[in-house]
Amino acid sequence: MTLRWEAFLDRVRERGEYETHGEAERAARVVLALLGAHLVGRDRAELAARLPETMALILLNPLQAVEPLSPERFVRATAAWIEGAGEQTARWDVGAVLSVAAEAAGEDLTRRILLQLPPGYDLLFGGHAKST
Template identity: 80%
Template structure:
């Protein structure tokens, strides 16, 4: 079941406490472009299928990443792409977007996504793993 763009952005906006839909949209675009570089194959395609089309295209045509970024570097990269962002605000941006993505993905797909990411991303998605 694919979320409509407005519904997806409403969730991001609410979680990120953004004043305007444009702020939520900008955060979603940057975070999904970075996330897309970390996911491969069927997992990326399955996740894209559950996102609104405009965001699915961003996920499928990601910013290139030479290597998987640790969660800390992912946040720093997000800060670098969002004008005026700090690491603290970027952590907020990443969390608002990725927790919305996690809800859209569902538990099974989230498990597969986390297997493709470096350790620690579970917290960015708001899905701490029990070890």
């Protein structure tokens, strides 16, 4: 089931404790653009199908990544794209957006997405599908 735009932003805003929808949207756009560069094929398309259309288009037309970023570099890249963000706030932004994306994706798809990413991303997704 696809999340509606308002519902998606409401969840990101709540998770990230943002004051405005604009702040939540900015974080979501940057994080999903970076994530899209790391995902390929059916998993990326399936995640896009579960996101609001605007966010799906961002995921499917990502910022270009030369190489897969480690979780730490992903957070630093997010900080670089969000004006005024430091690493701590960027980690917060990434966690807020990716945890909502993981809920939209469901456990099985989230597990498949994590297999495409370097180790450690499960923590950025809110610990979904983490190994014990």
